[in-house]
Amino acid sequence: MSDEKRPALPTRVWRSIFRTPLTPGSERERKRVVLDHLVLHLRPVRVPNRTLPFTHTFGLGGMSAVLVLLLILSGVLLMFVYEPSPERAYGSILRLRDEVRFGGFVRGIHHWSANLLVIVVFLHLLRTFFTGAFHGARQFNWVIGVLLLLGVVASNFTGYLLPWDQLSYWAITIVTGMLGYVPLAGEWLQSTARAGTEIGASTLILFYTLHTTVLPVLLVAFMAFHFWRVRKVRGVVVPYAYDEAPEEKPATTLFVPDLLAREFSVSLILTAAVLVTALLFAAGLGAPANPGMSPNPAKAPWYFLGVQELLLHFHPLFAVVLVPLAGIVGLLAIPYLKYDAEISGPWFLTLRGRDTARTAALVAFGATLVWVLVDEFVLDFGRWLPWLPGQVSEGLIPVTIGFGLLAGLLAWLKRSTGATKNEIVQAAFAAITTAFLVLTATGIWFRGQGMALTWPWRV
Ligand code: HEM
Numbered sequence: 001m002s003d004e005k006r007p008a009l010p011t012r013v014w015r016s017i018f019r020t021p022l023t024p025g026s027e028r029e030r031k032r033v034v035l036d037h038l039v040l041h042l043r044p045v046r047v048p049n050r051t052l053p054f055t056h057t058f059g060l061g062g063m064s065a066v067l068v069l070l071l072i073l074s075g076v077l078l079m080f081v082y083e084p085s086p087e088r089a090y091g092s093i094l095r096l097r098d099e100v101r102f103g104g105f106v107r108g109i110h111h112w113s114a115n116l117l118v119i120v121v122f123l124h125l126l127r128t129f130f131t132g133a134f135h136g137a138r139q140f141n142w143v144i145g146v147l148l149l150l151g152v153v154a155s156n157f158t159g160y161l162l163p164w165d166q167l168s169y170w171a172i173t174i175v176t177g178m179l180g181y182v183p184l185a186g187e188w189l190q191s192t193a194r195a196g197t198e199i200g201a202s203t204l205i206l207f208y209t210l211h212t213t214v215l216p217v218l219l220v221a222f223m224a225f226h227f228w229r230v231r232k233v234r235g236v237v238v239p240y241a242y243d244e245a246p247e248e249k250p251a252t253t254l255f256v257p258d259l260l261a262r263e264f265s266v267s268l269i270l271t272a273a274v275l276v277t278a279l280l281f282a283a284g285l286g287a288p289a290n291p292g293m294s295p296n297p298a299k300a301p302w303y304f305l306g307v308q309e310l311l312l313h314f315h316p317l318f319a320v321v322l323v324p325l326a327g328i329v330g331l332l333a334i335p336y337l338k339y340d341a342e343i344s345g346p347w348f349l350t351l352r353g354r355d356t357a358r359t360a361a362l363v364a365f366g367a368t369l370v371w372v373l374v375d376e377f378v379l380d381f382g383r384w385l386p387w388l389p390g391q392v393s394e395g396l397i398p399v400t401i402g403f404g405l406l407a408g409l410l411a412w413l414k415r416s417t418g419a420t421k422n423e424i425v426q427a428a429f430a431a432i433t434t435a436f437l438v439l440t441a442t443g444i445w446f447r448g449q450g451m452a453l454t455w456p457w458r459v
Contacts, residue, residue: 039256042227046252047235047259056131056239059266060124061230064152065223066267067117070274071155072216074110082162084208086201089164090288097285108278114156116274118303121152129334129429130357132349132422133237135342139335141229144222146331151219153303158211160301161204169289170298172207173199174308178300181316199291237344242351297451305443306436312451313375315395323399327432334429340421353423356413357430363409364431368438371402376453406431 023029051057081100083092096103125145128134134142161172176199179189195202230236238250253259286295300308310319348354375398385393409431410424419427448454 039260040231042224042231043255043259044231044235045255047255048238048250048252050238050240050250051236052253052259052262054262054266057127057236058123059263060120060127062263062266063270064117064121064124064148065227066270067113067120067274068219068223070109070113070271071117072220074106074113075212075216077106078110079212084162084204086164086204086289089162089204093163093165093285097282104282105278108281108283109274110159111283112274112277112281114159115302117152118156121149125149126433130348130426131237131239131346132342132344134335135339135344137233138229138237138344141226141233142335143332144226144229146328148219148222148226150328151215151222155211155215155219156303157301158207158215161199161207162211163285164204164289165286166289166293166295167284167286169199169291170294171301172203173294174298174300175304178307178311178316178320181320183317183321239345239347242346246345296449297447299443299447302440302444305447306440309372309439309443309447313372314398315390315393317391318395318399322395327436330432334425337425338421339425343422349422349426352417352419353426356417356419356423356427359413360409360427360431361434364406364434365438367405368435372439372442372453 078096081092081096081103083089093107096107098104128142128145157172157175161168176190176193179193180186182189191197193203194200195206235255238246240246299305307320307324310323313319314323343349348357379398381393381397382390385397388397406428410428413419413427414424417423442453445456446453
């Protein structure tokens with residue numbers, strides 16, 4: 001074959017790995033069988049053709065796994081330099097940044113992968129929810145997923161303290177302080193999380209051990225179980241058009257190479273993106289921790305700012321205990337609610353499902369914004385109803401109003417569109433998620449000194 005007629009080099013490499021017909025009994029065939037067996041313990045042998053397009057899953061589950069891998073690799077490298085004691089932790093990060101070759105780069109990879117992982121896992125949760133991937137045999141895998149999400153947040157949170165700068169010290173002080181609001185067990189929970197009454201050497205050792213040993217081992221074990229459950233149900237849910245019925249026996253293709261090649265490409269692009277980001281933007285480091293001087297504003301890590309925002313509007317018992325607890329229980333309960341039908345595959349169930357979810361999200365967006373503003377400048381149930389205990393005037397009453405508004409919205413959607421139970425649950429989920437995102441964004445960008453509302457851009 002002349003050079004002009006040969007395919008491009010990447011295509012040839014690709015084909016040589018995945019497409020070359022193998023001679024039976026050859027060494028290459030043996031290697032391929034070993035590779036297949038390794039991969040196929042965790043992934044299905046055949047997958048439905050219709051699940052291949054990128055826009056069905058956006059590769060989010062695989063991306064989460066790649067980020068976990070990057071975190072483990074970069075984390076092990078960081079452990080060679082990091083010293084978990086209040087006297088030496090900050091200095092070891094400085095040394096990593098200024099003296100160790102590629103130290104800042106490795107720290108950047110760890111930092112950006114960790115933050116991206118929270119976002120990607122959350123998007124993966126949205127994808128699995130909005131394609132109805134939690135029914136039937138997938139019910140329990142959703143529960144494993146929720147545990148993975150909690151594990152990812154816990155890993156991030158325990159790592160937050162390690163640099164021992166002002167930001168990390170005070171963020172952990174705030175969040176562990178929130179535990180004090182839990183009725184009866186509050187004090188015990190707070191001192192357990194801090195390994196003492198104050199944040200100090202024992203807290204750092206506790207967080208370091210959880211972050212570098214306990215949580216990674218649990219995450220990897222749960223991830224393996226999560227993958228295996230996907231394999232057991234022969235891959236992800238199969239999409240179909242709104243005006244079609246699901247296929248009884250969808251056409252399938254081999255996981256190796258058809259899906260593996262796609263997953264491999266996404267992994268390479270993601271890894272490259274993280275490396276470039278780590279090269280261009282260093283992970284931040286503030287002044288060394290000073291237990292005697294709190295920064296203003298003192299904020300929790302960004303993924304907890306939705307909860308910190310709730311604390312500005314509701315009594316602590318509701319803001320940091322009951323509402324977050326209801327959120328986690330609600331997430332775990334999603335697969336076990338009673339539905340009209342088990343619809344899995346198409347995004348947003350049906351055309352009407354898509355419209356009701358969009359309407360619910362838009363209304364929740366507007367209503368949460370209005371609530372944040374009105375509560376900041378007008379509402380003051382505590383002052384208006386001074387004879388009631390704070391749990392009622394600043395907790396039960398506003399939370400009941402909030403959920404009452406949500407119930408009203410869902411009832412209106414049901415009456416005006418004739419939505420099914422599945423579509424109503426989906427609309428409720430869309431509304432609650434949107435409200436949570438608005439609260440988180442408010443906490444990140446619109447809270448300044450003294451946690452007052454501010455405009456983040458200078459005008
Ligand atoms: C470290 C965190 C996680 C990792 C590494 C992970 C990984 C994966 C992978 C690779 C898949 C198959 C392909 C794909 O959907 O992209 C998958 C499917 C699935 N994941 Fe996750 N996941 C994680 C967290 C979660 C969370 C937070 C949830 C939801 C609460 C969840 C629920 C599911 C479900 C229900 C499926 C089956 C999807 C289907 O059948 O269409 N996962 N996960």
